[in-house]
Amino acid sequence: MGFRLRRRRFGQLMLISAIFSAVGNWATKVFAQTRPPSSPSVRTIPGTDTVDLTLRVNGTARAVKIEPRVTLLDALREYIGLTGSKKGCDHGQCGACTVLVNGRRINSCLTLALMHEGDEITTIEGLAKGDALHPLQAAFIKHDGFQCGYCTPGQICSAVALLDEVATGTASAVTADVRQTGGVKLTDAEIRERMSGNICRCGAYPGIVAAIREASASPRGV
Template sequence: MSTPPCSPLDEELLENESDSSDSEISRRTFVKAAGILSAGVATGLPRMAEAEAAQTAAASVPQTISVTLKVNGKSEALTLDTRTTLLDALRDHLDLTGSKKGCDHGQCGACTVLIDGRRVNSCLTLAAVANGAEITTIEGLADGDNLSPVQAAFLEHDAFQCGYCTPGQICSATALLTEQKHGTLSTVSFETGNLSNPQLTDNEIRERMSGNICRCAAYPNIVAAVRAAQRASA
């Protein structure tokens, strides 16, 4: 006996039943997969926590290094955290507090010192990098009671107010005079075309001292002091 054909209503019921069955299987599969995944994550979490704790503990253990800093003509042997900056080594370990911590981001110049005659921001320089180099701070510029030409000029021209930035300003100006003697060029030198022997005009001085900020705005007196120091040391 042949099967009687389905009516349109029967076909619709069959289709709905098939869709419902497929949907039920899909939901079951999803729940099963989610359960397996959750179990795996739960099992792995303690291991991840242990690994993170071990990594944190390892990072918190300071790594030290032995360095010899030649500061103002005197060698100082120190054992420091490898992350110690030259500024912190000078201030906290050698009690040379003339170099100031201003912005601690290399933007204000209050921490300027000289390394092998060149000015650097000591807050951005690792002490390990300065190992064995000749370091000069504001404390090492004078010869006993005799001030350096730059120090004397800053006093004579009242090139400071609160004085916080002054050590960095003086160290920077000291290096500036050496750079000018060696014919080092600045942006102003290229703008004016004075490339063979740039003179320390006011604009040259302002450009070359632009890395040192004075919140008291004693800039005109600073420029005058640098110009006077250049004449005195010529």
């Protein structure tokens, strides 16, 4: 009888120990999930070298000290303070981060900032001349080419490059005849094809097409 009691007592102690162990593991996981993240920001990772870089943005030289892995988009937003260019998908699929580099449109989330030292970078903030809006900015307002406005900076920068491409006769996938006199005719199909890399989740595409069509005929030019 005494042996059976001792064995039963031993089993009870083992069960209690297992319960306490399970509770401890659960509490550790909960604490790890609820405590504030301790990972440092991109500017303070120990052991990561930084580089001194000068970017020419909207006609002004801007000196920054960044890590080599910083994208052009993050350099513009987080280091220079130009937050017009938006981070949407961060995979080059939505076009919200579109800026102009040497007159050509690029997805700034897909390129490193240090690759563009010496380039002429233009963001949405650099299109207006003082209080005078760029023709495309004015046309977007007139034709309601936006709703929430998140994609609008990228849409407008992309449209600026689009008009330059058409002016130089650059064909697209829907250009019927690249040999036609007078260059490429900017039809609605041409606009939609050339703007297909810029997504508007609000669906303001009719206004965007109308705005670009009107801006293309602006006497002020782009």
